[in-house]
Amino acid sequence: MQVSVVDYRAPDAAERFTRSLHETGFGVLVNHPIPQPLVEKIYGDWLGFFNGDEKTGYAFSKETQDGWFSTEISETAKGFTQKDIKEYFHIYPWGRIPPSLKDDAMQYYGLANGLAAELLSWVEKHTPADIAKNYREPLSHMIKDSSQTLLRVLRYPPLTGQEPAGSLRAAPHGDINLLTILPAANEPGLQVQAKDGSWVDVPCDFGMLIINIGDMLQEASQGYYPSTIHRVVNPTGEGAKKSRISLPLFLHPRNEVVLSDRYTAHAYLEERLRELGVKT
Ligand SMILES: O=C(O)CCC(=O)C(=O)O
Numbered sequence: 001m002q003v004s005v006v007d008y009r010a011p012d013a014a015e016r017f018t019r020s021l022h023e024t025g026f027g028v029l030v031n032h033p034i035p036q037p038l039v040e041k042i043y044g045d046w047l048g049f050f051n052g053d054e055k056t057g058y059a060f061s062k063e064t065q066d067g068w069f070s071t072e073i074s075e076t077a078k079g080f081t082q083k084d085i086k087e088y089f090h091i092y093p094w095g096r097i098p099p100s101l102k103d104d105a106m107q108y109y110g111l112a113n114g115l116a117a118e119l120l121s122w123v124e125k126h127t128p129a130d131i132a133k134n135y136r137e138p139l140s141h142m143i144k145d146s147s148q149t150l151l152r153v154l155r156y157p158p159l160t161g162q163e164p165a166g167s168l169r170a171a172p173h174g175d176i177n178l179l180t181i182l183p184a185a186n187e188p189g190l191q192v193q194a195k196d197g198s199w200v201d202v203p204c205d206f207g208m209l210i211i212n213i214g215d216m217l218q219e220a221s222q223g224y225y226p227s228t229i230h231r232v233v234n235p236t237g238e239g240a241k242k243s244r245i246s247l248p249l250f251l252h253p254r255n256e257v258v259l260s261d262r263y264t265a266h267a268y269l270e271e272r273l274r275e276l277g278v279k280t
């Protein structure tokens, strides 16, 4: 299994990129329009936020799902019993956020959301007609005026050696949403699962942008675009002393969007959040 690295500005970028998404659930872009200095500034500022005390004033709301999720209440991946070794903050345009971090985060949210919409239109255009005829509305429509798209700032703390045996920074999981856009993190560790069960490193040179299919798009495309299982492994040696910061944007449809005969987007999300243990 090979996740392709595609030049966003190449004439055949859409074709090559969507082929990688179809074959592996993942694609990696270089020469993309997300400014790396903005990403690096956000990584640095949020590392300071996670290292400080201000976060305790932003404890997440079970109802609205915005705010800070501590390592104690962090997700337990579907089918697993141990919590991930991570803390994170959920940013929505309507949600709570420390004022000093807001401008950069919202600038990034706007840029990443715009690029995600363009990439979703590539996906739509390159869906075979017999699959596309079952989309209940054009994919690009599904995200119009959505208030559900979510920017997550993740911090994986340095390892202490006291972690429960077998626990991971992020246990194997599929994302819930349509598409995820993820700038390469400041440290390695992201892996995808190949069809034979083996784990493959995702190309992650600093500056690359990683995109993957989520379960909702897998559902809407009847599996043509697969939501591939991925995980973040624990570092060893010097890497274990460092925090890892990452910044996925989860592109979500409007609540009332019908994904398939089985699910609306809202029903799907509620079911999955309960399984993750972050909603009752
Ligand atoms: O931190 C990463 O590189 C991946 C994070 C991830 O897969 C997630 O939060 O869903």
Ligand SMILES: [Fe+2]
Residues within 6 Å of the ligand: 173, 174, 175, 230
């Ligand atoms: Fe993920």
